[in-house]
Amino acid sequence: MNIQVVKFLSRLLALSLASVFLYLIAVLFDLPDRFFGLLIILFSVCLSASCYMTVSKQLGISDPVFIFSSFLTLYTITPVAQTVVGFNFFALNSIYSYSDFDVFLHASRFILFNFVVIFTYFIFIDIFNNHQSRFSFNIVIFERKKFYNDKYALFVAVFIFLLSFFTLTILAAPVETYYDNYTKYDHLPSSIRTLVSVLKRLYWGILPILVVLVLFNFKEKKIIASFFIVLICAVDLIVSKGSRINTLIVVVQALVVYNLLVSRINLARLFYLVLPFIFFMALIELVRLSSGNLDLQELSLVPGEFNALFFPSIELFKMREIGVLPYYSELMLYKDIYYLIPFFNNPDADPMNWYWVNFHPHAEVAPFTMGPIADSAFFGSWFAIFFRGILLAINIFILRCILLYVSKSWLSFLIFSYCVSISILALKYSVFTYQEQMIKNLLPTLLIFLICCLILKFFIKVMLNNNSWSKNVSK
Numbered sequence: 432m433n434i435q436v437v438k439f440l441s442r443l444l445a446l447s448l449a450s451v452f453l454y455l456i457a458v459l460f461d462l463p464d465r466f467f468g469l470l471i472i473l474f475s476v477c478l479s480a481s482c483y484m485t486v487s488k489q490l491g492i493s494d495p496v497f498i499f500s501s502f503l504t505l506y507t508i509t510p511v512a513q514t515v516v517g518f519n520f521f522a523l524n525s526i527y528s529y530s531d532f533d534v535f536l537h538a539s540r541f542i543l544f545n546f547v548v549i550f551t552y553f554i555f556i557d558i559f560n561n562h563q564s565r566f567s568f569n570i571v572i573f574e575r576k577k578f579y580n581d582k583y584a585l586f587v588a589v590f591i592f593l594l595s596f597f598t599l600t601i602l603a604a605p606v607e608t609y610y611d612n613y614t615k616y617d618h619l620p621s622s623i624r625t626l627v628s629v630l631k632r633l634y635w636g637i638l639p640i641l642v643v644l645v646l647f648n649f650k651e652k653k654i655i656a657s658f659f660i661v662l663i664c665a666v667d668l669i670v671s672k673g674s675r676i677n678t679l680i681v682v683v684q685a686l687v688v689y690n691l692l693v694s695r696i697n698l699a700r701l702f703y704l705v706l707p708f709i710f711f712m713a714l715i716e717l718v719r720l721s722s723g724n725l726d727l728q729e730l731s732l733v734p735g736e737f738n739a740l741f742f743p744s745i746e747l748f749k750m751r752e753i754g755v756l757p758y759y760s761e762l763m764l765y766k767d768i769y770y771l772i773p774f775f776n777n778p779d780a781d782p783m784n785w786y787w788v789n790f791h792p793h794a795e796v797a798p799f800t801m802g803p804i805a806d807s808a809f810f811g812s813w814f815a816i817f818f819r820g821i822l823l824a825i826n827i828f829i830l831r832c833i834l835l836y837v838s839k840s841w842l843s844f845l846i847f848s849y850c851v852s853i854s855i856l857a858l859k860y861s862v863f864t865y866q867e868q869m870i871k872n873l874l875p876t877l878l879i880f881l882i883c884c885l886i887l888k889f890f891i892k893v894m895l896n897n898n899s900w901s902k903n904v905s906k
Contacts, residue, residue: 435485435553443481468515471538472508478542479504482549483698492701493687495827496552499854500545506858507541509737510534529745537745540816544804547820555828585648587883588641595634600670602627612671613796636876638677639684639849646688660685675712682708684852740858743786743799747808757789764810767861773871782806800859822862830865849873
């Protein structure tokens with residue numbers, strides 16, 4: 432067996448011995464179902480920890496499979512922890528009654544998905560190493576090309592960011608609540624809404640370019656770089672009334688770039704950085720959802736983001752089990768492919784729209800996203816989870832190859848850091864999320880950015896030549 436797989440499995444086994452011991456105690460003493468929740472939490476953490484230990488000497492926390500596994504672990508242990516302490520979120524908020532065992536069984540589907548992704552990823556690394564021995568796992572040195580004069584490239588990125596941001600702000604209707612963000616452009620004519628859609632893609636695409644350029648230019652001036660990153664996040668949070676997804680993506684990308692470019696971040700340091708950030712994000716959700724006095728039902732929604740994957744998927748698997756799933760189109764089987772097509776919208780092929788129409792028809796917007804695990808309830812169940820995990824692992828492995836083998840230019844660095852930062856979207860939407868976001872957001876914006884850099888460079892060169900010619904004539 433290959434070395435990466437052996438390392439991962441041996442570390443997972445060593446770290447999971449405590450789980451095995453606790454399981455034997457639970458069986459011998461016939462402990463209640465909630466005790467098994469602790470085993471699930473412990474094993475999930477061991478899974479991510481084993482993954483980190485295997486990649487720590489290579490990419491460390493910037494490894495795409497570690498970032499993905501960490502997010503999935505958070506989405507697994509949060510609902511399980513709620514159930515262990517006696518607060519069954521799913522019994523309060525669902526039309527079905529879920530026992531503690533139901534919650535833990537569904538958590539095992541998340542663990543299976545996590546394990547398949549990590550295990551397949553390491554298998555591909557070993558296969559690749561065996562056939563491409565000329566390659567090494569040393570981090571390449573990313574040198575800025577002379578063409579990208581730092582101040583000019585950063586100026587262009589800031590200009591595109593401000594242009595798209597202020598244009599979108601001017602065109603938007605007044606926003607009072609978080610949910611108004613989804614309808615703030617509905618008053619515009621269809622032609623203008625098309626322009627808004629393009630500007631949104633431009634805005635989402637320029638953010639990762641801006642993050643990379645800021646850290647490239649100010650990697651020796653950490654305070655300035657941190658100020659720029661915090662400023663970008665603060666502006667987005669304020670304007671969106673608490674929408675945190677862009678902030679999360681920016682922060683994750685900044686950590687990935689910092690770890691590779693400036694200074695390595697170990698697991699303990701990452702924990703101290705992430706813990707207050709998670710608290711801050713939960714606080715934002717608490718403020719966003721609160722309306723004066725908070726009752727138990729409102730408090731139950733505070734960790735709602737980390738229940739967002741679990742809640743719809745456990746419902747769908749439960750309905751599949753008892754045979755009461757509403758009718759759905761076979762087009763939903765090809766949802767992952769449809770998502771790759773820009774400006775394509777077929778409600779019959781979108782499970783998120785299907786869930787909205789069938790379960791929350793009075794909601795202003797779709798209340799939940801439908802990721803690979805939830806989609807597996809329609810076609811294949813446990814087998815589909817296994818198959819989608821393999822597909823996602825292949826995509827994550829491709830990201831690693833883009834960074835280490837394709838090119839030493841900053842463009843490969845940009846693509847890698849951006850795709851790693853959107854790992855959470857791969858959990859919430861599609862196995863082809865990395866390709867989708869590159870096709871729709873990053874690559875078109877990158878093309879516009881490079882063209883603008885060329886134009887600016889050309890004009891500066893012409894102006895410098897004219898000044899030189901004028902001085903020669905005057906002499």
